Amino acid sequence: MSDLVLKGKAIKLGDNISTDDIIPGRFAHLRSNLPELAKHVLEDTMPEFASRARTLSAAGEGKAILVAGKNLGLGSSREHAPVVIKMSGVGAILAKSAARIFFRNAINQGLPILLCDTDKIGDGDELEINLTDGMIANLTSGITLSCSKMPPIMSAILKEGGLIPYIQKHKDLKL
Amino acid sequence: MGKTLAEKILSLKSHGEAKAGDVMIADVDLAFVQDTTGPLTIRQFKESSFEALAKPQQTIIFLDHAAPSPAQQLSNDHILLRRFAEEIGCCIYEVGEGICHQLVAENFANPGDVIVGADSHTVTAGALGAFATGMGSSDVAVALALGKTWFRVPESFLIELNGVFPQGVYAKDLILYLIGQIGADGANYKALEFSGKALAQMTMSQRLTIANMAVEAGAKVGLFPADKITRDFLKEYGRGDKYKPLSPDAGANYERVMPVNLDRLEPMLSLPHAVDNVRPVTQVKGVKIQQAFIGTCTNGRLEDLAVAAEILKEQKRHPRTRLLIAPASRQVLIRAIEKGYIQSLIEAGAIILPPGCTACLGLHQGVLGDGEVCLSTANRNFKGRMGNSEAMIYLASPATAAASAIRGEITDPREFM
Numbered sequence: 001m002s003d004l005v006l007k008g009k010a011i012k013l014g015d016n017i018s019t020d021d022i023i024p025g026r027f028a029h030l031r032s033n034l035p036e037l038a039k040h041v042l043e044d045t046m047p048e049f050a051s052r053a054r055t056l057s058a059a060g061e062g063k064a065i066l067v068a069g070k071n072l073g074l075g076s077s078r079e080h081a082p083v084v085i086k087m088s089g090v091g092a093i094l095a096k097s098a099a100r101i102f103f104r105n106a107i108n109q110g111l112p113i114l115l116c117d118t119d120k121i122g123d124g125d126e127l128e129i130n131l132t133d134g135m136i137a138n139l140t141s142g143i144t145l146s147c148s149k150m151p152p153i154m155s156a157i158l159k160e161g162g163l164i165p166y167i168q169k170h171k172d173l174k175l
Numbered sequence: 176m177g178k179t180l181a182e183k184i185l186s187l188k189s190h191g192e193a194k195a196g197d198v199m200i201a202d203v204d205l206a207f208v209q210d211t212t213g214p215l216t217i218r219q220f221k222e223s224s225f226e227a228l229a230k231p232q233q234t235i236i237f238l239d240h241a242a243p244s245p246a247q248q249l250s251n252d253h254i255l256l257r258r259f260a261e262e263i264g265c266c267i268y269e270v271g272e273g274i275c276h277q278l279v280a281e282n283f284a285n286p287g288d289v290i291v292g293a294d295s296h297t298v299t300a301g302a303l304g305a306f307a308t309g310m311g312s313s314d315v316a317v318a319l320a321l322g323k324t325w326f327r328v329p330e331s332f333l334i335e336l337n338g339v340f341p342q343g344v345y346a347k348d349l350i351l352y353l354i355g356q357i358g359a360d361g362a363n364y365k366a367l368e369f370s371g372k373a374l375a376q377m378t379m380s381q382r383l384t385i386a387n388m389a390v391e392a393g394a395k396v397g398l399f400p401a402d403k404i405t406r407d408f409l410k411e412y413g414r415g416d417k418y419k420p421l422s423p424d425a426g427a428n429y430e431r432v433m434p435v436n437l438d439r440l441e442p443m444l445s446l447p448h449a450v451d452n453v454r455p456v457t458q459v460k461g462v463k464i465q466q467a468f469i470g471t472c473t474n475g476r477l478e479d480l481a482v483a484a485e486i487l488k489e490q491k492r493h494p495r496t497r498l499l500i501a502p503a504s505r506q507v508l509i510r511a512i513e514k515g516y517i518q519s520l521i522e523a524g525a526i527i528l529p530p531g532c533t534a535c536l537g538l539h540q541g542v543l544g545d546g547e548v549c550l551s552t553a554n555r556n557f558k559g560r561m562g563n564s565e566a567m568i569y570l571a572s573p574a575t576a577a578a579s580a581i582r583g584e585i586t587d588p589r590e591f592m
Contacts, residue, residue, distance in 0.1 A: 016359065016449065024559040025537035029246040032214045032255070044564040071360035074393070075557060077295040079215055079311035100364050100395055101295055105311035151198045153325055163313040167223045173200055173317070173325050 004131050006112070007062035008091050011052055012123035013045065015069035019076040019102065021045045023084060031080055038087040053088040063091025065129070067121050070095070073102025082106040082113075092129055094118055094136070094147075107154050110162030114147040121145075131158075177424025179331040180398045181366040184306040184421075188289045195330040195428070204288040204305075206318045207235040209275050210242070211536075212293035212311075214252045217259050219316035227263070229322025234265040235283070237275035242531035244270070245539035273504025273530040276300065276472040279307075280383055281504060285409070285417040286401030291318050296472050296554065298389045302382035303408070304401035304421045309390065329395045331366040332357075333429040336373035338438035343589035345482070346381035347474055347552065347572035349435070350388045351443040355453025356433070363393035365430065368423060370400065373437050379408040380478040387473045388554050391450040442588055445570035448558040456575055456587045466549040467492070467580035469573050470501025470528065471535045474552035477510050479573040484516035486577040486591045492524035493583025499541050501528040523580075537562030550579045 022042055030037040042049040053064035066085060072095040073081060082105045085093065092112040096119075106113040112131055121127065125140040134147035150158075153175055160166040167173075178186065185193035188201040208216045213236055228234045236256050241249040253270070260267040268278055275292065276299035284290060286304035290297060293315040300307035310324070318324045334353065340346075367389045369382075382399050389397025399405075401421035409418045442456040469475070469483050480502065492498040500520050502508035508530050511517050517527060528534070534541025535553045543549055543566035551561070556568035571579075574588035581591070 018557040020555070020557040020559045024562075024564065026542070026559070026562045028211050028241065028536070028538045029248040031211055032248060032252050044559050071363070071393070074359055075295065075555060077293055077297075077309040077311055078212060079293075079313060083215075097360055097363060099360070099393060101309055101311060104314065108311055108313040151327060153198060163317060164219055164222050167317055172321065173323065175198060175200060175325070 006091050006129045006131065008065040008127055009056055009062065010065050010067040010121050010123060010125045010127055011049065012121065013066065013068045016071050016074060017045060017068050018074050019078050019081045022073070022081040023078060034080070034083060034087060037080060038084040041084045041088050050088050053090055057089030057091070064089050065127055066090045066093045067118050068093070068095040069118060070097045072098040074099040077101045079105040079109065082109045082111050086111045094121065107158050108163035110158060110165070112158060116145045116147040176428060177426035179366065179427045179429065180304070180368050180400065180421065180423045181306065181329050181331050181396060182427070183423065184287055184289065185326060185328050187287060193328045195328050197328045198325060199328060200323050200325050201289050202323050203291055203318045205233045205235070205279070205283050205290045206292070206315055207237060207275060207279065208293040208315055209237045209240050210249070210252055210256060211240045213256045215312035216293055216316045217255065219313045220319060223316060223320065225320035228265055228319050231264045232266070234319055236260050236265060236267045237278060238268065238270045239274050239531045240536060241538055242270040242529065271505065271529050271531065273507070274472045274475065274532055276387065277475065277503035277507070281412055281506060285414065286405060286419050286421045291315055291324055295390050296387055298394070298397050299383055299387040299472055301386035301389065301397040302379060302399050303405055304399055306396055306398070308395050327364070329364055329366040330430040331368045332362055332431045332433060334367055334369050335432065335434040336369060336371035336437060337434065338373060338436045339376060340437050341440065343442055343574060343592055344440045345572045345574060346384040348440055348443040349437065350385045351445055351453050351570065352440060353435070354388060354392050354451050355443070357392040359391065359449060359451040360393045365394050367392065367394045367397045369398065374399070374402065377404065378478065379404055380476045383476065384473055391554055442572065442575050444575070444585065445556050447556055447567040447569065450554070450556060450570065456571065456585065459585050460587060462569070462585040463548060464496055464550045464579055464584060465547040466497045466499065466541065466543065467576045468499045468534050468541060468549055468551040468553065469576050470499070470503065470533060471553040472503060473554045474573050475501055475503030475507065477507050479552065480507070480511045480516045480520070481514065483573045483577040484519040486574060486588065487523035487525070487581065488519040490523050490581050492580045496580050496583040498523070498525040498580045499528055499534055500525045501533040502530045505530050534561060536560065550576050550585060552576050
């Protein structure tokens with residue numbers, strides 16, 4: 001991951017977005033066809049999500065930033081959930097809180113996920129995320145938000161762009 | 176200072192002192208994948224340029240989620256998994272053998288083990304005193320190759336269970352009650368540790384039901400101590416030599432202590448579309464159901480089928496309610512046949528599904544229609560879970576599901592006792 005400062009626009013979702021919301025079980029047959037699976041990301045929750053995320057990232061004015069409430073990604077261990085979110089053009093995830101496995105999966109996919117008070121972010125707000133110090137500037141409202149810190153091993157995995165690039169480089173886990 | 180169960184196991188497996196909040200690297204005793212997470216795990220394994228497994232005998236592939244496969248893409252995923260198992264030399268449990276978590280309990284999990292599985296209900300094995308937790312495909316791929324993983328040592332909640340279950344009340348009602356109290360994210364990143372006088376009478380089947388749903392409160396693990404019941408279970412399944420007693424130290428530090436008196440519990444339900452949306456059955460009675468589903472890694476064991484068969488014996492399912500039964504493993508099915516439970520269930524109008532996950536995750540064998548209501552003994556009722564986001568899922572015990580199948584509406588099982 002090379003960008004330490006990430007600019008983008010918020011797409012706002014609510015609380016308790018489950019992995020079944022992100023990828024409903026009825027699409028399990030597409031799990032080995034990730035581009036096809038990505039077309040259905042969050043389709044029961046926000047049908048326009050995939051097209052909004054794609055349009056934002058194609059416009060070249062930064063990326064889509066998925067902003068959720070509490071307990072984002074509860075449920076299954078399917079890593080396909082952060083995979084398809086990333087494939088749809090999302091550059092980072094912000095949430096009030098996130099389920100343990102989803103949080104770790106996002107980092108392992110090199111998709112920044114930060115925990116902060118997302119009540120202070122509205123749909124469409126322009127955000128600037130500094131991944132080095134975990135500070136978020138809401139350029140629309142002028143408010144600055146700070147995020148909770150993650151363990152050094154997680155920061156290192158994120159810095160390498162995910163767990164697999166990290167392992168390719170280090171050949172081992174290092175605390 | 177004394178250690179919690181989580182700290183004890185992780186200290187042992189990290190060859191050091193593990194305290195809540197520490198980040199450490201632990202040896203992994205067993206790593207597994209299933210057929211919906213396995214293909215991505217293999218992809219990550221190969222992309223990392225790994226060529227061998229750290230512990231081939233303790234690496235398992237389970238074909239249980241789409242079993243038998245309903246679609247060509249899933250059949251091709253099964254081929255990929257079989258080929259990998261053959262090339263790399265790990266164990267594979269074929270379609271029809273049963274659900275990964277049940278097979279891990281029957282064949283692999285031991286007290287003090289660290290188990291990682293690419294499935295969130297890996298926590299089930301906590302019933303045997305194993306630090307067992309679900310992870311994504313990348314983490315499991317690395318654990319397969321290196322034989323270790325990293326953890327943040329969780330803080331623990333102590334759940335003190337006293338009293339005995341009243342008639343018609345089961346382990347499922349207890350864990351639903353607890354999740355209602357804790358909330359779906361109330362134990363996020365924490366360990367739930369079960370203790371108290373009630374454990375002396377709590378069977379392994381009940382413990383597995385409870386540990387299975389720890390993740391529905393956000394927990395990383397749901398841990399039981401290893402005691403006489405654990406020893407007897409291991410003996411029954413041919414690995415009595417793997418038993419070692421395991422309990423937390425006196426003076427261990429718990430973030431929260433929750434006493435529960437089982438005498439005061441009643442049959443409970445989770446209402447759509449959240450597991451922590453919990454009410455007593457008495458408050459929800461009368462809701463019409465089109466499908467009752469008894470099975471899954473939560474409630475597909477012999478004791479569960481026994482309870483259902485007892486209620487459904489010489490009864491008939493309601494003409495407008497389908498009744499699906501899915502034994503958690505081949506062994507459960509064989510024993511249920513020997514005991515006559517399957518005969519009673521079929522005579523009552525049940526459909527017996529093959530051992531596996533079946534209707535639980537919505538890709539085959541019992542997908543719901545628009546506006547339909549299912550009373551399920553599974554662990555999740557999220558919108559879309561059973562294949563249709565326009566359907567509604569209530570979660571309850573096998574007894575409540577059986578009683579409700581007879582009436583065609585949500586029914587208090589105590590009315591049949």
